[in-house]
Amino acid sequence: MSAVVEAPAEAAGGDRTADASDASLGYLQARLTLLEARVRSAVDRRRTTDPDPDDRFRGLYISDDQVDALLAASAAPTVPDELVVASASRLEVLDAHAVTAEAAGATIRLRDAARAFGLEPLDVELLLVALAPDLDPRFERLYGYLHDDVSRRRASVGLALELALGSRRATDSAARARLEPLAPLVRSGLLLVEDAERPMLTRTLRVPDRVIAHLLGDDAPDALLEPLLAASVDVDIPEVETLVRAIAGGLPLAYLRERPGASGRSLGWTALARLGRPCVALDLDRLAGGDDPAAIALAASREARLRGAGLVVGPVEALVERGAPAIRAFAELPGPVLVTGVRAWDPAWSREPPLLLDTPAPEVALRHDVWARALDGDAPEGFDPAVATIAYRLAPEQIDRAARAARAASSAAGRPMVVDDVWTGARAQNAAGLERLARRLVPSVGWDDLVLPPVVEQQLRELTARARHRDRVVGEWSMGVKGSRGLGITALFAGDSGTGKTISAEVLAGDLGFELYVIDLSTVVDKYIGETEKNLDRIFTEADRVNGILLFDEADALFGKRSEVKDARDRYANVEVAYLLQRMERFDGLAILTTNLRSNVDEAFVRRLDAIVDFPMPEAEHRLRLFELNLPSTLPREHDLDLGFLARQFRISGGNIRNICVTAAYLAAADGRRVGMADLVRATEREYRKLGRLTVEAEFGPYMDLLDR
Numbered sequence: 001m002s003a004v005v006e007a008p009a010e011a012a013g014g015d016r017t018a019d020a021s022d023a024s025l026g027y028l029q030a031r032l033t034l035l036e037a038r039v040r041s042a043v044d045r046r047r048t049t050d051p052d053p054d055d056r057f058r059g060l061y062i063s064d065d066q067v068d069a070l071l072a073a074s075a076a077p078t079v080p081d082e083l084v085v086a087s088a089s090r091l092e093v094l095d096a097h098a099v100t101a102e103a104a105g106a107t108i109r110l111r112d113a114a115r116a117f118g119l120e121p122l123d124v125e126l127l128l129v130a131l132a133p134d135l136d137p138r139f140e141r142l143y144g145y146l147h148d149d150v151s152r153r154r155a156s157v158g159l160a161l162e163l164a165l166g167s168r169r170a171t172d173s174a175a176r177a178r179l180e181p182l183a184p185l186v187r188s189g190l191l192l193v194e195d196a197e198r199p200m201l202t203r204t205l206r207v208p209d210r211v212i213a214h215l216l217g218d219d220a221p222d223a224l225l226e227p228l229l230a231a232s233v234d235v236d237i238p239e240v241e242t243l244v245r246a247i248a249g250g251l252p253l254a255y256l257r258e259r260p261g262a263s264g265r266s267l268g269w270t271a272l273a274r275l276g277r278p279c280v281a282l283d284l285d286r287l288a289g290g291d292d293p294a295a296i297a298l299a300a301s302r303e304a305r306l307r308g309a310g311l312v313v314g315p316v317e318a319l320v321e322r323g324a325p326a327i328r329a330f331a332e333l334p335g336p337v338l339v340t341g342v343r344a345w346d347p348a349w350s351r352e353p354p355l356l357l358d359t360p361a362p363e364v365a366l367r368h369d370v371w372a373r374a375l376d377g378d379a380p381e382g383f384d385p386a387v388a389t390i391a392y393r394l395a396p397e398q399i400d401r402a403a404r405a406a407r408a409a410s411s412a413a414g415r416p417m418v419v420d421d422v423w424t425g426a427r428a429q430n431a432a433g434l435e436r437l438a439r440r441l442v443p444s445v446g447w448d449d450l451v452l453p454p455v456v457e458q459q460l461r462e463l464t465a466r467a468r469h470r471d472r473v474v475g476e477w478s479m480g481v482k483g484s485r486g487l488g489i490t491a492l493f494a495g496d497s498g499t500g501k502t503i504s505a506e507v508l509a510g511d512l513g514f515e516l517y518v519i520d521l522s523t524v525v526d527k528y529i530g531e532t533e534k535n536l537d538r539i540f541t542e543a544d545r546v547n548g549i550l551l552f553d554e555a556d557a558l559f560g561k562r563s564e565v566k567d568a569r570d571r572y573a574n575v576e577v578a579y580l581l582q583r584m585e586r587f588d589g590l591a592i593l594t595t596n597l598r599s600n601v602d603e604a605f606v607r608r609l610d611a612i613v614d615f616p617m618p619e620a621e622h623r624l625r626l627f628e629l630n631l632p633s634t635l636p637r638e639h640d641l642d643l644g645f646l647a648r649q650f651r652i653s654g655g656n657i658r659n660i661c662v663t664a665a666y667l668a669a670a671d672g673r674r675v676g677m678a679d680l681v682r683a684t685e686r687e688y689r690k691l692g693r694l695t696v697e698a699e700f701g702p703y704m705d706l707l708d709r
Contacts, residue, residue, distance in 0.1 A: 023098070023106035028215060030094050031110065032135060035128055038163045039142055046146060109215050116305045117188050123178055125164035129155045130191055130205035134212050157193065158201030176200070188334075189302040210299070214306045224299045230283040232269035232312075233370060233396035235362050243271035243338075246355050247310065252335030253354040255345045256314075260544050260588050261361035261393035264340030268312040272336075278309035284318035293322060297329035305334065314340025316349075324348050342544075361393060364471050370396050374403035378410075380417040392513070392547045393471075398429040423513045430515065430546035437524075437539050438517040438550070443510030450507055451618065451625045451654060452500060459613045460504055463491055464511050466610065467590055488587040490608065492555070494598035495615025498655020501594040504615070505551050508592070515548045533579045543589045555593035555601065584608055618654055623647035626654045630661035636668075637675040642703075649699050650684060652691075660687050678706040 098108050114124050132139040140153035185191040190211055194204045210222045256264030265281050272279045280303050304311040316339055319326040331350035371385035405425035410417035466489050473479045493501040509516040524535045543550050624647035663683035668675040681703045685695050697704045
């Protein structure tokens with residue numbers, strides 16, 4: 001046994017001598033050398049008090065002699081005072097050299113950690129005792145010997161106190177308190193006290209791997225945090241200076257409330273950079289269902305303090321369903337902690353009130369600069385950042401991601417970046433939550449596909465102008481910002497079925513580079529009281545996060561007139577309409593409502609609309625154009641088609657004309673021939689039947705006989 005437990009030599013020795021140029025590792029190794037002296041003294045004491053030093057089965061049982069020795073001992077062994085004095089003297093010299101090195105610009109991580117976590121000298125000693133086996137395997141066996149248990153190779157609380165206290169006893173309450181759950185070492189996650197079922201003095205101490213790696217110079221992030229870490233982009237908005245002053249003044253907690261197109265993370269990132277501090281930013285939307293917010297919060301706080309960084313976490317909405325304790329786990333960490341989100345701050349989320357700061361969207365000029373920086377010279381020919389800036393309300397991080405997505409698309413295609421790559425990258429930043437509540441359409445039509453009277457087309461183009469220049473008019477010129485109404489754009493498309501309302505919405509979306517989200521009434525309307533309102537709120541909340549257009553088809557089903565209350569059904573139907581009125585007031589996006597009966601829409605909605613576009617039935621010239629568009633050049637057709645006759649004779653909508661052309665194509669395909677006039681006439685007769693109209697010779701004229709074929 002004695003051969004196994006020979007104490008290490010006085011000096012650390014060759015392999016453990018740190019490189020002279022590395023002050024941090026050199027200091028750590030020197031502190032371990034001081035610890036060796038205390039371990040050696042403990043080994044010597046154990047030998048002199050061991051009643052049976054040659055026992056081959058030590059640690060597996062307790063002999064009678066050992067019991068007698070335990071009963072004879074009146075107190076825990078102590079370290080000789082002369083050793084304590086010598087150790088303290090050497091530590092003073094070592095620290096004096098460390099101060100000189102730090103003054104010269106060196107970074108000594110153990111000392112930095114002690115300052116960052118508010119550790120006392122005893123805390124550092126306890127940390128080193130627990131750390132030693134992870135840095136030098138000899139300490140494993142020595143600790144096993146000192147424990148009288150070869151399987152216990154980490155320091156226990158009792159052994160750590162014995163090695164760190166010097167001449168004081170392990171029953172010193174102030175010393176033991178340094179290892180309690182609320183003590184800086186344990187609460188911060190620098191030291192883990194394990195085996196809670198054991199008595200206090202026999203519990204095991206362990207230093208987390210991330211702390212060990214940091215002290216050895218490794219800055220790789222904690223594996224628990226790595227999936228959540230997010231980068232950001234600097235923004236120069238006035239609110240940055242407010243946050244900089246607050247953090248410099250010792251701010252513990254701030255809540256950065258975001259508006260569409262704004263980024264609290266970017267604001268916090270920029271403020272910390274202005275102060276010369278790194279930032280640990282977590283995207284809580286990436287939390288998995290089984291993740292423990294408290295464990296992640298502890299690891300995040302430890303990571304930030306080890307790096308001397310500030311902590312930015314959000315969005316807070318990702319934690320709301322997990323309850324207030326999950327939010328408090330982050331909000332009550334040592335600061336500065338900057339929490340982001342879109343909802344109002346709940347006082348129950350933290351004991352200390354946070355600094356509440358609204359995060360506005362960067363102005364057009366700034367977003368233009370962010371686009372230019374993100375594309376970094378790769379902007380495609382013909383791409384105007386101003387157009388992208390106006391059309392897309394993207395936060396700075398989203399602009400950066402859009403640019404990287406565009407770069408990846410062009411690289412995969414083996415060609416220079418084109419404008420469509422940028423638009424695709426921008427659309428890819430839309431949140432996916434809305435797709436669970438609506439049907440997404442990627443626009444495939446343009447202005448040339450519309451056949452409308454000039455006045456109607458002009459109204460539609462004015463709508464796109466509103467969407468493009470909203471930030472300038474509302475933001476820079478401060479028009480229409482007073483009051484509680486949101487900054488959204490809402491239009492009503494009214495007209496008979498098939499007159500072009502839905503395709504016009506698709507054209508608007510395509511012109512703006514947006515996607516179109518068609519609200520499915522089956523996902524909204526619910527027979528249970530209050531559920532319809534909840535579904536609508538989810539839709540509007542998700543819509544605020546995307547650059548898209550909401551299309552409420554057949555809107556009078558939701559936006560219908562309120563009626564006199566005669567029974568409970570009338571009352572709750574009116575409640576739904578009233579809720580929609582309130583929610584539309586706060587909407588910041590772009591919404592289009594379509595209806596076949598404009599008179600059915602509640603007048604209160606009409607007042608809140610930015611535009612009402614009436615779609616008339618097409619005239620003969622427009623019907624002719626619609627027939628030509630719906631019979632493309634790719635379709636094999638006879639040369640004697642009398643489209644002018646069809647346009648003059650049949651007063652039908654564009655949707656009906658499309659149906660006629662498609663039906664005619666199927667009739668021709670079934671017979672294996674070109675589309676002829678007979679197919680169009682027969683298809684028109686089929687459409688008339690669907691509409692409930694009579695087939696009369698006065699309308700079909702000379703082509704009436706074709707119906708018998």
